[in-house]
Amino acid sequence: MFTGIIEEVGEVTDIAPRGDSAVLTVRAAGIVDDLVHGASIAVNGVCLTVVGWDVAAEGGKVTLDFDVMGETLARSVIGTLAVGDPVNLERAVRADARLDGHVVQGHVDGTGTVISRTPGNAWESVRFGLPAELARFVAEKGSVAVDGVSLTVSAVGPDWFEVGLIPETLRATTLGGREAGSAVNLEVDVLAKYVARLMETS
Known part of the structure; x- marks a missing residue:
């Protein structure tokens, strides 16, 4: 984990x-x-x-x-x-460490694409396209991992979501250099996947 x-x-x-x-x-x-x-x-x-x-x-x-x-x-x-x-x-996280991001399994659910980047004063808004089958697992203010980076979703659409990247994320990860059109790995929240599966089988 x-x-x-x-x-x-x-x-x-x-x-x-x-x-x-x-x-x-x-x-x-x-x-x-x-x-x-x-x-x-x-x-x-x-x-x-x-x-x-x-x-x-x-x-x-x-x-x-x-x-x-x-x-x-x-x-x-x-x-x-x-x-x-x-x-x-x-x-992998140690059992005695703080969980500073969210639970990420490293089991990629699919790939997405950088649609656009909008610079702000001290941060940057990035919109990603995602496959239709994953869209239901992505919620505003929920968590998503993009290329392994734990991010909070700031906005969602039918086939896209947006996140805000702070300067530290832009500096310390590859997301600072991902241009429009770049493909990225996506892992949606594991809790959302389990809830959806339980609802399908109950």
């Missing part, structure tokens, strides 16, 4: 196809102090498992290897990443 509070922006150094899967390699620094084989790390909001690493990476950083299965490639934007792309990174 994650909180959607990004710890570091890493860099893709390789993505090697393996049949219908792939091995993703990411360069990182700040999240590697307690690294163990099998650790869960959210990469742009996708929960991936560390299967290897190289401590001899340039600049004192470490490269992390992740197995990415076909389902993940099909349902997220991980498969479209290229060498040099920045990615949001977050380690």
Whole structure:
């Protein structure tokens, strides 16, 4: 489980196809102090498992290897990443830590697209398009994870939602550089999904 509070922006150094899967390699620094084989790390909001690493990476950083299965490639934007792309990174939350964002599973529900960006005095409003099947799970003042970043929804429409990005989010995550037309990973609130499922089966 994650909180959607990004710890570091890493860099893709390789993505090697393996049949219908792939091995993703990411360069990182700040999240590697307690690294163990099998650790869960959210990469742009996708929960991936560390299967290897190289401590001899340039600049004192470490490269992390992740197995990415076909389902993940099909349902997220991980498969479209290229060498040099920045990615949001977050380690799994500790049981004794504060939950500063919201409950994020790292199980991407689908992808969306940046529709527009509107600068404000000290923040920026960003509108995202989302698939029709996810729209019912997104509510004004509710939570959503975009590329793994925990955000509060400020407005909703039939096939879009808006969020306000504070300067820290613009600086510390990849969302500061996402232009109109960019694809992003979306994870809706898990509580909304369970409520909807209960209503369908009751």
